[in-house]
Amino acid sequence: MWNIPNLLTMLRIVLIPVFVVVFYIEAHWAPYVAAAIFGAAALTDWLDGYLARLWEQTSPLGAFLDPVADKLMVAVALVLLVQYDPRTLLALPAIVIIGREITVSALREWMAEIGARAKVAVSMTGKIKTTAQMISIVLLILRETVFGPWVYELGVVLLYVAAVLTLWSMMLYLRAAWPSLSGQIDRTGRD
Incomplete structure (x- = not known):
């Protein structure tokens, strides 16, 4: 431990x-x-x-x-x-990212309960999303420091890239889990 x-x-x-x-x-x-x-x-x-x-x-x-x-x-x-920075410009991607994290966490928990956790394992899209998200947050934290306003603007752009990838990866996870969610596969994983 x-x-x-x-x-x-x-x-x-x-x-x-x-x-x-x-x-x-x-x-x-x-x-x-x-x-x-x-x-x-x-x-x-x-x-x-x-x-x-x-x-x-x-x-x-x-x-x-x-x-x-x-x-x-x-x-x-x-x-x-x-x-x-309480503008919609920043609030919208933040809501998307936090909402997706809650949704995917709940989905993974539920899929684990029915023994199908592997269907919603971390994907390459999720890893790229995480990288864009982390870089964007660092740039946004720097604000408009000595590097100039372009740092903050780049952070906002990368946050939107992360938000789009966030939605895309969530859709991939939901699509993979859809047969179980919709009842097309019973709780034991059989058709």
């Missing part, structure tokens, strides 16, 4: 309140530190899974905590960003 991949996942959860506090500090350095904290958390998301597979240290705790940590960090960051 106390292996490096699980500790990295737990670190990501511990960083959430630190991220929130730094996000609200009104100092010229705060956006850089907040972006670094979020970026480090995003890197540990990739690193913990990679190390768990490499060192064969996968565990039920890690399998449970990893997606929870990811979704918490992203949801908290999106809520803070929308609070900072």
Whole structure:
């Protein structure tokens, strides 16, 4: 249970309140530190899974905590960003992303209950979505710092790319699960 991949996942959860506090500090350095904290958390998301597979240290705790940590960090960051910039421009993709995460989590839980979890495993589209989402959030946290307004604008564009990929990957998951959801396949997985 106390292996490096699980500790990295737990670190990501511990960083959430630190991220929130730094996000609200009104100092010229705060956006850089907040972006670094979020970026480090995003890197540990990739690193913990990679190390768990490499060192064969996968565990039920890690399998449970990893997606929870990811979704918490992203949801908290999106809520803070929308609070900072409460325009529809930012609120709309944030709602899509958070709503999709709730929907897909519920779908995966239900599919696991009926023994069909593999049908809604993470796809390549989901991984690309996550990458675009993490980069966009880092850029949005930086706001209009010394790099200029183009950083924030690029963050908004990437957030929309992530939102579109979010909807697309959700549709792929729902399509894969549709036979079970619609009753075309009974709970044992037979036609």
